[in-house]
Amino acid sequence: MPSLGADMEEGKLVEWLVKPGDRVSKGDIVAVVETQKGAIEIEIFEASEIGALLAEPGQMLPVGAPLARLGAAGDKDIAAVPAGARVTAPTAPAPEPALKPPAEPVVPVAGAPAPAATKGGTVLASPAARASAAELGIALEAVTGSGPSGAILLSDIERHVPAPATSVAELAPEGRPKGKPGLDMTEMRRAIAAAMSRSKREIPHYYLSHDIDLQTAQDWLTATNAGRTPDQRLLMGAILIGAVVRALAKVPELNGRFEAELFAPSTAVHCGLAVAMRGGGLIAPAIPDAQGMDLDAIMQAMRDMIARTRTGRLRNSEITQGTITISSLGESGVDALFGVIYPPQVALVGFGTPRLRPMVREGRVELRLAVTATLAADHRVSDGRRGALFLAQMNRLLQEPESL
Amino acid sequence: MTLDEIRATFIADLIAVAPDIDAESLRDNDHLQDDLGLDSMDFLNLVSALHKRLGLPIPEADYPRLATTAKAVAYLDQALAG
Known part of the structure; x- marks a missing residue:
């Protein structure tokens, strides 16, 4: 049972999508697990052949419990692995699979409460x-x-x-x-309470805010969408994500993960989006490798991910491997959002609701569409000066939306 | 298409976009964003579905005319006739 978040302790196996003897490649979806974040598709972490399924659909299993036994593709000896041998479950980022020594009987099931052991x-x-x-x-x-x-x-x-x-x-x-x-x-x-409490307990946040003129971006968006059918249109949200992802190239210490007292910057931007669930709550799945995407690709990825977050299934890599998160209030919110960093990430970018405001432009006050962008960042890793550089760079990029 | 057919089509696509909306309690003057909680992505998905089904362009400038079920039915009827 893989850990699908720092505070997950157990998950329920919903169904198997493979059977013994099936060959699988890295990234194939092999099972569905139900967690606090809904049903999650579990990807296999290396090419192999399914040896034996150790867990039954419907079982509640603690993190780390074996779900299945794997062997190298074509390995004839899979079935010969001693009964009770445990194969570790993948955690993010997926480590090399390791065989643990035979341990207590496999597949512990949460049963009737027992006195403290x-x-x-x-x-x-x-x-x-x-x-x-x-x-x-x-x-x-x-x-x-x-x-x-x-x-x-x-x-x-x-x-x-x-x-x-x-x-x-x-x-x-x-x-x-x-x-x-x-x-x-x-x-x-x-689950939200646990993650956010941990964040406020462990991460020394600092906050910055910057008002950004969005009128140029809005005009470009209107002109671009005018020539497109609805399914090809862009949203302002995609432009904001594009600007965040590009600006991170200039301030890489905002993108990565802080684990085991150490910050590991990431060259890939797995860009988390805080997606509000209809009916309450939120989940922040990440668009993988957003650094290589143009706005159309970002829009498509965002559309797919939001749909799957709300009505379908996410994959475990999407909910465990984010390197930064964006939270946006959308069209009917308030001016600014100061976020709580999603551990083990080190920064969260917040966008308030864009609205018409008086902005000074070339020495004159004009009515322009503007948004307040905020940065909540981890002071163990970066300082306000670098954070400010990030927001300023984002502003610059948003004045040239055609370059995103 | 009759107005009733247009209305049924619109509600079917709306519920496909936001499955938690209860067709029974939906009122014609509910505002899609303010009352039903659709965000810009939900709304774009709804417009995309209507475009696909009815073959109408539905430009962004017309979005305010889809703000409620009542408005949308009138708008779609007019667009289909035109």
């Missing part, structure tokens, strides 16, 4: 559960664990805490919130 006097608990318990001042011994061997999971800690007077679900009109079928809004709220 101890091992050598220490209560068994996941790191996330431990951190959360410490923060909330809860004694682990008092919590009932539902994980493997009775280990305490983050969800157990959350169950232990009295529910707030008003839950998110209750805030929605007509009882049960509407949204994507199969998506549990309470669970999604919990």
Whole structure:
């Protein structure tokens, strides 16, 4: 069971799309897993042959539990792997698969809650559960664990805490919130809460804002779209993404991932988009390799990704490998959005709602379409001066939309 | 196409774009963006679907005429006749 986010502890196998003996190539979709972010398609991390399927559809499995046994394509000995051998699940970025020594019986299933299990006097608990318990001042011994061997999971800690007077679900009109079928809004709220709390706990944010004249870009967009059928038209959102991606080339320390106390800049821009779910909540899947895309390609990728986020399925690489995120209020919001960085990324670019404003242009005040662009960035990695350079570069690029 | 057929077509495409909208409770004067929560991408997908189905160009300048179901039915009727 791959980790599909820093705070994921378990996932439910929904279905297999392969069977033993099937040959698969890197990136093929082999299974569907249900998580707090909805159903996610799981891609295989290397070319191989499916040896044995170890998990059954419907099973809830902790992160790291084996789903299937793989062998090299054509490997006759796959079936000879000792029973109980574990194949590690891929995490992002996909590592080399490694064989772990035979361990406890495979496929632990979350069953009836058991009293807190101890091992050598220490209560068994996941790191996330431990951190959360410490923060909330809860004694682990008092919590009932539902994980493997009775280990305490983050969800157990959350169950232990009295529910707030008003839950998110209750805030929605007509009882049960509407949204994507199969998506549990309470669970999604919990996933957002966990990621955002971690961000504010670990990342020293700094914020910058800049008002950008969008009139030139709007005029160019209107002229471009006039000659196109609806399915070929561009949205302002695609132009803004294009400008962000290009501007990152000048300030690469905003693009990458901060993991294990180390920032790893990325040459590829896997550009995350915070997509609001109809009915509440949001998911931020990433457009892979946006650095090589023109506006038409960005528009197509954005269209496809938003549709799949809201009504279909995302792939695990799309939700785990983002290197920066863009959050935009769209057409009917307010002036500015100051975002919370999505860990382990190091920057988030926010766009308010574009509207007509008095702007000074060549010494005169004119009514122009303008947008407030903001940057929330990680002070461990970059400083305000570099962040300012990024926003200024974005402004320059947006004055020449035809060059994007 | 009759007005009823146009209306049924429009609502079918609207619900394909935003599956959580309940056809039963949809009112003709609901504003697609303000009341039903469509964003610019949803709206473009709706316009694309109508274009594909009805063969109408639907230029951007006409978007305000699709702001509600009632307005859209009148607009599409006129465009199909023209």
